[in-house]
Amino acid sequence: MKHAALLGTGSCLPRRILTNSDLEKMVETSDDWIVSRTGIRTRRIAGKGEDNFRLAGRAAKKALNMAGLSAADVDLILVATITPHMMMPSCACFVQAEIGAENAFAYDLNAACSGFLYGLDLADKYIASQPDMNVLLIGSETLSARINWQDRNTCILFGDGAGAVVLSGSDTRGVQASCLYSDGRLWNLLYMDSPESLNPEIKQKDRRGCYMQMSGPDVFKFAVRSMEQAIRNLLRKENLSIDDLALVIPHQANIRILNKLVERLVIPEEKIFINVERYGNTSAASIPIALDEVNRKNRLQRGDKLLFCSFGGGFTWGAVLMQW
Ligand code: UT7
Numbered sequence: 001m002k003h004a005a006l007l008g009t010g011s012c013l014p015r016r017i018l019t020n021s022d023l024e025k026m027v028e029t030s031d032d033w034i035v036s037r038t039g040i041r042t043r044r045i046a047g048k049g050e051d052n053f054r055l056a057g058r059a060a061k062k063a064l065n066m067a068g069l070s071a072a073d074v075d076l077i078l079v080a081t082i083t084p085h086m087m088m089p090s091c092a093c094f095v096q097a098e099i100g101a102e103n104a105f106a107y108d109l110n111a112a113c114s115g116f117l118y119g120l121d122l123a124d125k126y127i128a129s130q131p132d133m134n135v136l137l138i139g140s141e142t143l144s145a146r147i148n149w150q151d152r153n154t155c156i157l158f159g160d161g162a163g164a165v166v167l168s169g170s171d172t173r174g175v176q177a178s179c180l181y182s183d184g185r186l187w188n189l190l191y192m193d194s195p196e197s198l199n200p201e202i203k204q205k206d207r208r209g210c211y212m213q214m215s216g217p218d219v220f221k222f223a224v225r226s227m228e229q230a231i232r233n234l235l236r237k238e239n240l241s242i243d244d245l246a247l248v249i250p251h252q253a254n255i256r257i258l259n260k261l262v263e264r265l266v267i268p269e270e271k272i273f274i275n276v277e278r279y280g281n282t283s284a285a286s287i288p289i290a291l292d293e294v295n296r297k298n299r300l301q302r303g304d305k306l307l308f309c310s311f312g313g314g315f316t317w318g319a320v321l322m323q324w
Helices: 020-024 031-038 052-067 091-099 112-129 184-189 216-237 255-265 283-296
Strands: 003-012 016-019 042-045 076-080 105-109 135-141 161-170 174-182 190-192 212-214 247-250 305-312 316-323
Touching: 003 052, 003 112, 003 283, 003 316, 016 020, 020 031, 031 255, 052 076, 052 091, 052 135, 052 161, 052 283, 076 091, 076 112, 091 105, 091 135, 105 112, 112 135, 112 161, 112 174, 112 283, 112 305, 112 316, 135 283, 161 174, 161 283, 174 216, 184 190, 184 216, 216 255, 216 305, 216 316, 247 283, 283 305
Parallel strands: 076 105, 076 135, 247 305
Antiparallel strands: 003 161, 003 174, 016 042, 135 161, 174 316, 190 212, 305 316
């Protein structure tokens, strides 16, 4: 059976950098507080010409370029996002038009910060049944449009960006196993209400506020417990231990969540990739942005085992194992 293996990766971050000292001028907070509680120092904020689908399209072009494919070779575009340009059509259809992938079918999926992992699992299943498919999977967010910039509990945490991967069938490389979970009973600990349009051309003047709402300490505890459990379940299922992994790429939510994971699972420091200090939490985009960085730094060798884990609104969480 064929597995979904990486042919190329790409990412695109908005130009504008928002620092902790910029935030000190906007809400009652401090660089010290933000760094010690979250590990975040800067995040990127989308501006003019950096709509979700445009960031996604640029990341996609870089991934296709690395894969040596053209947009016409793409059979399926999946975009994981909670901040689509519009409710309908999907962000994936906007990306299709943006890059000229005329032979693809395209749709979005929403699993919040776990969206990229749900997408990897889905792409793997498409490829298992149709081995010749080329799948373009993107995690892309413009969360800054859905943040209440007066709420210091949330505005310090999130950032914008996009990461993309091109996947195609391989007998040996690619997705090996996944453990995905959700618990809709806990929705009100982390949510965003029905959105107004993000399309500046039709944006309503009246912003009634469909902003990110979060019970931080509850999310924190659940995130640590659930990601630990997902990783343990996946390793048990595959008869592997942490020693067998070359690298763990977690959803980049908060350095303290990641430190707790490292402590509980005894992951050596050099085996976990962290860039949350530069980009903050970019939800569905965080893992593919990190993956592109890892790939472009040539940190992995053929045959290495790579583990992704995530946690997000829903709640949704999970872990995916990939062979490089
Ligand atoms: O993908 C998943 C998305 N969500 C997350 O990853 C978030 C998970 N949660 C967290 O990362 C943490 O809960 C936060 C970083 C959000 C908050 O850290 P905490 O240690 O849980 O702080 P807290 O909410 O318990 O608040 C402690 C104090 C409070 O003041 P009092 O009541 O003790 O006087 C807050 O009002 O810190 C205050 N506070 C702040 N102070 C300065 C909250 N936000 C800020 C802030 N600057 N930005």
